[in-house]
Amino acid sequence: QLLAGAIGVAILICVARGGAASGRVAAAMLAACWLWVGWAFHAERYAAINLAANYFALGFGIEALLLLWVGAVRGRLAFMPVRSGLDRAALGLLLFALLAYPLLAVASGRPWRQMELFGVAPDPTALATLGLLLLPASVPWWLLPIPLLWCAISGATLWTMQAPDAWVGPLAAVLALLLFAIKEKPGRPGVVRS
Numbered sequence: 001q002l003l004a005g006a007i008g009v010a011i012l013i014c015v016a017r018g019g020a021a022s023g024r025v026a027a028a029m030l031a032a033c034w035l036w037v038g039w040a041f042h043a044e045r046y047a048a049i050n051l052a053a054n055y056f057a058l059g060f061g062i063e064a065l066l067l068l069w070v071g072a073v074r075g076r077l078a079f080m081p082v083r084s085g086l087d088r089a090a091l092g093l094l095l096f097a098l099l100a101y102p103l104l105a106v107a108s109g110r111p112w113r114q115m116e117l118f119g120v121a122p123d124p125t126a127l128a129t130l131g132l133l134l135l136p137a138s139v140p141w142w143l144l145p146i147p148l149l150w151c152a153i154s155g156a157t158l159w160t161m162q163a164p165d166a167w168v169g170p171l172a173a174v175l176a177l178l179l180f181a182i183k184e185k186p187g188r189p190g191v192v193r194s
Contacts, residue, residue, distance in 0.1 A: 004119030007033060008098045008128070015091070015135060020078040023136060027071020030129060033119040034064035041122055056153070060122070063129075063146040070140055077136045087135065089179055093172060094131030097124045101168070108164045123169050126150045130176035134183070144180065148173050 007029045014022035014029075038060030047053035071077040082091050101124040102115040118124040126147040133139045133147075151173035158166035 008118050015079050018079045020075045023077035024072045024075050027067050027077050031064040031067040033125050034060050037122050037125050059146050079135050080137050090131050090134030097128035104165045123154050127172050
């Protein structure tokens with residue numbers, strides 16, 4: 001958990017520094033988080049109570065490989081200075097996933113030991129990824145489906161369990177989709193279609 005927190009801070013430092021080199025480092029750290037959550041959460045723990053957990057672990061592994069390829073190897077996640085309202089909204093989503101999302105457990109009456117942390121739990125990891133992918137000038141669209149799909153799966157699971165915070169992940173995913181759609185508008189740099 002301490003290492004995951006340190007990775008979250010390091011990713012924020014990479015965003016603040018900007019550039020392709022920082023994007024490579026952030027993508028590598030984010031990919032490591034996706035691998036860890038896929039193995040430690042889905043395959044090792046969640047699989048004991050959910051038959052689909054091994055498929056979730058596979059999806060998290062695929063996302064990790066995509067992030068490594070696009071961000072760390074090809075260097076396509078170069079961060080730009082945060083200037084526009086869109087950039088501030090993306091940074092807000094990233095900060096929400098890193099700092100505020102863990103507090104939802106306490107706010108909904110669960111003990112603090114059940115806080116979901118970025119890099120340890122799937123929901124804040126997926127949300128942080130969506131926020132981070134909004135920050136570069138352009139990003140391949142195929143990095144988006146797995147985090148978005150996870151937000152929908154998690155929201156449906158929490159809704160079935162009547163959790164009061166079931167709406168948070170899906171709502172944040174819809175916000176991220178809207179922000180990506182704004183980025184994709186003709187005449188402005190945005191999500192790369194290839």
